[in-house]
Amino acid sequence: MMAQSPPLVLKLLASSIRAATRAGKIIRDVMSRGDLGIIEKGKNDLQTEADRSAQKCIIVSLSQQYPNLTIIGEEGTSNSEVPSDWVVTDCDQGVLAMQCPEEYVNVGLKDITVWVDPLDGTSEYAQGLLDHVTVLVGVAVKGKAVGGVIHQPYYNWLTEADKLGRTIWGLSGLGVGGFTPRSPPEGQLIIATTRSHSSPLVQEALDALKPDTVLRVGGAGHKVLLVLEGKAHAYVFASKGCKKWDTCAPEAVLAASGGKLTDIHGNLYTYEETVAYPNNRGVLATAAGIDHSSIVNKIPQKIRDALV
Numbered sequence: 001m002m003a004q005s006p007p008l009v010l011k012l013l014a015s016s017i018r019a020a021t022r023a024g025k026i027i028r029d030v031m032s033r034g035d036l037g038i039i040e041k042g043k044n045d046l047q048t049e050a051d052r053s054a055q056k057c058i059i060v061s062l063s064q065q066y067p068n069l070t071i072i073g074e075e076g077t078s079n080s081e082v083p084s085d086w087v088v089t090d091c092d093q094g095v096l097a098m099q100c101p102e103e104y105v106n107v108g109l110k111d112i113t114v115w116v117d118p119l120d121g122t123s124e125y126a127q128g129l130l131d132h133v134t135v136l137v138g139v140a141v142k143g144k145a146v147g148g149v150i151h152q153p154y155y156n157w158l159t160e161a162d163k164l165g166r167t168i169w170g171l172s173g174l175g176v177g178g179f180t181p182r183s184p185p186e187g188q189l190i191i192a193t194t195r196s197h198s199s200p201l202v203q204e205a206l207d208a209l210k211p212d213t214v215l216r217v218g219g220a221g222h223k224v225l226l227v228l229e230g231k232a233h234a235y236v237f238a239s240k241g242c243k244k245w246d247t248c249a250p251e252a253v254l255a256a257s258g259g260k261l262t263d264i265h266g267n268l269y270t271y272e273e274t275v276a277y278p279n280n281r282g283v284l285a286t287a288a289g290i291d292h293s294s295i296v297n298k299i300p301q302k303i304r305d306a307l308v
């Protein structure tokens with residue numbers, strides 16, 4: 001009997017794990033060399049050589065394996081040559097060997113949009129808060145965030161440098177791999193929010209939720225990691241500013257763990273190729289077991305009306 005090739009969604013996730021991990025090494029190499037090559041894309045919006053190089057690595061690597069795949073990356077498109085050792089065309093064998101959830105077995109290339117944030121937490125990267133940095137690859141199927149990879153290249157850098165970096169993935173219907181999610185502590189409310197993009201509205205929403213603790217950290221990927229790790233109950237960002245590449249992978253990984261990522265009204269974003277990039281309705285993510293709608297309901301109507 002001929003061996004069946006793995007379903008596309010599973011294979012793409014397995015390739016994305018390898019590509020994101022390679023991009024993480026590029027991010028560390030740029031930092032080690034010490035010249036970040038910072039460009040200001042807009043107000044409070046930087047791009048470094050690490051953002052550019054990591055994106056090239058991921059896009060070239062996936063495009064070689066999946067010609068005609070729709071890939072949208074934060075740092076735009078460029079056809080420049082890349083060093084041959086940036087091109088990774090192997091797959092994570094552990095994920096490849098898994099049973100693909102039935103509903104994704106027959107998904108074709110045309111149903112998929114891949115959202116790439118090659119370096120999430122650029123502000124923090126430039127300021128040396130390196131564990132806030134993640135590499136995000138999200139796989140959307142017919143507009144739904146279904147699969148995701150969150151690679152954290154500097155995980156453990158201050159504590160166990162011999163175990164540097166980690167890669168966490170999720171697939172709807174299959175679960176989360178790369179670590180075991182934990183529940184946040186009962187009887188309190190810990191909220192993660194932006195460190196570098198706050199505003200009066202962001203603060204008003206936090207005040208209304210009366211959290212015991214607010215963790216102001218960089219990166220959408222990093223904040224969702226805190227929620228997955230049980231270090232925060234929720235990630236609340238009552239502002240525009242995040243884009244589809246910031247939330248696609250984190251949404252998919254969080255959903256695969258039983259949690260939820262939506263806009264501030266509690267509605268899911270969609271991720272089809274034609275969608276507008278900005279997440280103008282804010283971000284609200286909650287851990288598994290947290291009542292998402294009760295948090296939505298505590299956000300004052302005036303704030304919700306400002307995010308439409």
Ligand SMILES: Nc1ncnc2c1ncn2[C@@H]1O[C@H](COP(=O)(O)O)[C@@H](OP(=O)(O)O)[C@H]1O
Pocket residue numbers: 043044045074117119120121122123193194195196197217218219220240241242243246
């Ligand atoms: N006001 C704003 N302007 C530009 N980008 C914003 C923004 N608010 C959030 N973002 C983007 O959303 C991501 C998470 O933001 P934060 O760390 O503040 O929570 C960051 O992604 P990048 O670092 O990939 O650009 C950041 O740039």
Ligand SMILES: [Mg+2]
Pocket residue numbers: 045046047074122
């Ligand atoms: Mg950016």
Ligand SMILES: [Mg+2]
Pocket residue numbers: 117119120121219220245246
């Ligand atoms: Mg980002």
Ligand SMILES: [Mg+2]
Pocket residue numbers: 051074117118119120121122
């Ligand atoms: Mg980025």
